[in-house]
Amino acid sequence: MLKKYFSKLEIIIAFAQSMLTPKQFIFLSAVLVGISSAFAVIVLKTFAHWVFSFATYVNGILKLGFLNSILPIIGILLTVLVVKKVLGGTIQKGTSQILYAVAKKASIIPKKQMYAQIVTSSLTVGLGGSAGLESPIVITGAAFGSNYAQKYKLSYKDRTLLIGCGVAAGIAAAFNAPIAGVLFAIEVLLVDVSIAAFTPIMIAAATGALVSVIALDEEILLSFKQQQSFDYHNIAYYILLGLFTGFISIYYSRNFQKVEHFFARLKLSPYKKALFGASILAILIFIFPTLFGEGYESIKTLSENDPGKLLENTLFSGFRDNSWALLVFVGFTMMLKVFATGITLGSGGNGGNFAPSLFLGSYVGFFFSKFLNLTGLTKLPVSNFTLVGMAGILSGLFHAPLTAIFLIAEITGGYNLMIPLMIVASISFAISKRFEKHSMDVKNLAKKGHAFTSNKDTNILSTLETTSIIQTDYLTVSADENLERLVDLISHSNQVIFAVVDTEKNLLGIVHFNDIREIIFNSYRVKYTLVREIMTNPAEIISPDDSMETVMNKFEKSKKVFLPVLQEGKYYGFISKSFALEAYRTKLKSMTIE
Numbered sequence: 001m002l003k004k005y006f007s008k009l010e011i012i013i014a015f016a017q018s019m020l021t022p023k024q025f026i027f028l029s030a031v032l033v034g035i036s037s038a039f040a041v042i043v044l045k046t047f048a049h050w051v052f053s054f055a056t057y058v059n060g061i062l063k064l065g066f067l068n069s070i071l072p073i074i075g076i077l078l079t080v081l082v083v084k085k086v087l088g089g090t091i092q093k094g095t096s097q098i099l100y101a102v103a104k105k106a107s108i109i110p111k112k113q114m115y116a117q118i119v120t121s122s123l124t125v126g127l128g129g130s131a132g133l134e135s136p137i138v139i140t141g142a143a144f145g146s147n148y149a150q151k152y153k154l155s156y157k158d159r160t161l162l163i164g165c166g167v168a169a170g171i172a173a174a175f176n177a178p179i180a181g182v183l184f185a186i187e188v189l190l191v192d193v194s195i196a197a198f199t200p201i202m203i204a205a206a207t208g209a210l211v212s213v214i215a216l217d218e219e220i221l222l223s224f225k226q227q228q229s230f231d232y233h234n235i236a237y238y239i240l241l242g243l244f245t246g247f248i249s250i251y252y253s254r255n256f257q258k259v260e261h262f263f264a265r266l267k268l269s270p271y272k273k274a275l276f277g278a279s280i281l282a283i284l285i286f287i288f289p290t291l292f293g294e295g296y297e298s299i300k301t302l303s304e305n306d307p308g309k310l311l312e313n314t315l316f317s318g319f320r321d322n323s324w325a326l327l328v329f330v331g332f333t334m335m336l337k338v339f340a341t342g343i344t345l346g347s348g349g350n351g352g353n354f355a356p357s358l359f360l361g362s363y364v365g366f367f368f369s370k371f372l373n374l375t376g377l378t379k380l381p382v383s384n385f386t387l388v389g390m391a392g393i394l395s396g397l398f399h400a401p402l403t404a405i406f407l408i409a410e411i412t413g414g415y416n417l418m419i420p421l422m423i424v425a426s427i428s429f430a431i432s433k434r435f436e437k438h439s440m441d442v443k444n445l446a447k448k449g450h451a452f453t454s455n456k457d458t459n460i461l462s463t464l465e466t467t468s469i470i471q472t473d474y475l476t477v478s479a480d481e482n483l484e485r486l487v488d489l490i491s492h493s494n495q496v497i498f499a500v501v502d503t504e505k506n507l508l509g510i511v512h513f514n515d516i517r518e519i520i521f522n523s524y525r526v527k528y529t530l531v532r533e534i535m536t537n538p539a540e541i542i543s544p545d546d547s548m549e550t551v552m553n554k555f556e557k558s559k560k561v562f563l564p565v566l567q568e569g570k571y572y573g574f575i576s577k578s579f580a581l582e583a584y585r586t587k588l589k590s591m592t593i594e
Helices: 002-019 022-062 067-085 096-104 113-124 134-151 156-175 178-189 195-215 232-265 270-287 296-303 307-311 323-346 354-374 382-398 401-411 418-435 440-448 456-462 483-491 523-528 548-558 577-591
Strands: 497-501 507-512 562-567 570-576
Touching: 002 022, 022 113, 022 134, 022 156, 022 195, 067 113, 067 270, 096 134, 096 156, 096 178, 096 440, 113 134, 134 156, 134 178, 134 354, 156 178, 156 195, 156 401, 178 195, 178 401, 232 323, 232 354, 232 382, 232 418, 232 440, 270 323, 296 307, 296 354, 296 382, 307 323, 323 354, 354 382, 382 401, 382 418, 382 440, 401 418, 483 523, 497 570, 507 562, 548 562, 548 577, 570 577
Parallel strands: none
Antiparallel strands: 497 507, 562 570
């Protein structure tokens, strides 16, 4: 029945494509991709909220404090089982795979990502794994956009644009924050977007947010209504909070990588690794129950008038009304969150770091302001700092200050905190960028030389293969030949540069036409001058394995327009700077979304 319904829908969409202009069809497609992404959000968020409510209810009635620890173990083991038995043994995690697909895979994302992320992340996070659902939501939205575009044979530009639409709709639906959805798609994921491309992305984000608002209970969404007005006298403290969140972002990013690498090196079967990691996570959650799941409920609690509720049904419930005990609890939770998330994902679970960044940010903001208040140094609005801290960590981890600013502004229901949000997000970004060149999600890609978005030129260069611009048909000369041979080659070819090689293709030097310009018309010197006498050593050597960014840096450093290529130590060909720049311009034109 369902298959028959989708077949009819595909026929209607195909008919619409034949009747509409390409731009009109993209607008329609943005709406459809937005709806699809929103439904993915509804499924994931509803399931995660239901499990959290169930666990909270059972703990409250039966006082089974260990239940919150058992559920994540079950969730991670089930995730590993699904990956192994249903998804072919592997699943890609993190939004960096979208960047890779855009840069290296012509914006083609496998079909299985339309359901794989929903299934696995709902098991992991829904059952209490200490990670977030936003990254799986974003990947699912991107997969919807990519596969929709493939279905209707759209171009690379349109595929990339619809990936952006799916991403924007996913974030917009998850937070009821359409502006943040648009900014996240553009600031974090897309290489280059013209003003005209904003329209379909905005349509998708608005559609996703609208569907989410209609279908989801407001309690499921992360939203805040209570906040105090901004007091400019606190600007100095917001500056300090920006510095604090910047350094905490670096702490989180580096330790998360260490935990992931630790689990990657473990010589255990997937199930044993999952059980080992989940058991450690269970202990952490038993001691600090707020590490259970996304943690959005505890964020709301911290921002309200009675944050002591955080200690209810924990080992520290006897200290519920002790502000210093609450501060210590928040501080430990804050520092342990990275390990809880790293263990969740490293041991085999699926999820992302978007929700943990908001969780960590709220705890950092609360800890910072509450500590200063308890010391008597000042009287800060704790709820404001709790909210603004989220923008600081999100900006620092993802290198996305605009997304952070507008996301928090939207989920707080207004723009009263715009000035402190701008201060904290920008300072945190600057600090994080100073010590971490790349955002956490793309650090591994950058190490492999694949793709990242912090620099548009570098990002575009990373999509080019060095081997595609090597010219191997250049004529070569021997070092012991006189210049008569070289002059003959120049007169019968378009070459201006020659490699000097021996019988085994070892590169001995190079000769450029400019090097012999003064003697080329002197027949005596041409006849009695050997090539070895006028050849020079190359300023730089290129390997086919070099990235295009490395190649362009070598051109810049050497100030040459031709550089020789050696493969396994033997002469292979030349790369022309003009040829490389032409390839760059062509790729730039193809990647600019209009």
